[in-house]
Amino acid sequence: MTGEVQRTADGRYIVVRGRLWRASNPGLPEAKRESLVHELMDARRAVAAAKRSDDAKAEKAARARVHDAKVGLGERGPVWWADGAPDLNRHLVKNTPYAAEFET
Missing domain, CATH: 1.10.287 (Helix Hairpins)
Known part of the structure; x- marks a missing residue:
């Protein structure tokens, strides 16, 4: 893999080939x-x-x-964030609230 891994601004996901994958718990x-x-x-x-x-x-x-x-x-199981936001793991970025972050 070349380059840096793309992450959502909130750090909850990495983006691989246009798909969200839950990131490890930074805590x-x-x-x-x-x-x-x-x-x-x-x-x-x-x-x-x-x-x-x-x-x-x-x-x-x-x-x-x-x-x-x-x-x-x-990366699996219960989400590590506590604000009630849904788990969008494996969703296409373009179909999520993160779409605007990754528009080119």
Whole structure:
């Protein structure tokens, strides 16, 4: 990937190919964030290894680890903001209130 990641002005989402993806919770303590990112990367490597060895049981377990790490980071599960704004994860930017931020 080249260039910087585009973020919404409120920091809640990153934008990838015109789609919103929930960003990690910026309020996480750095040590906790580092630990969760490390676990996420380990889990993703475990998914790849399980797929290479065609081990469905190991793949399922590794995907559960990925999910748990993403929930811990705030990228999945309950939203980390408290103002009642809806979760627009995976929505096309153009179909959200963020559209004006990214018009070219």
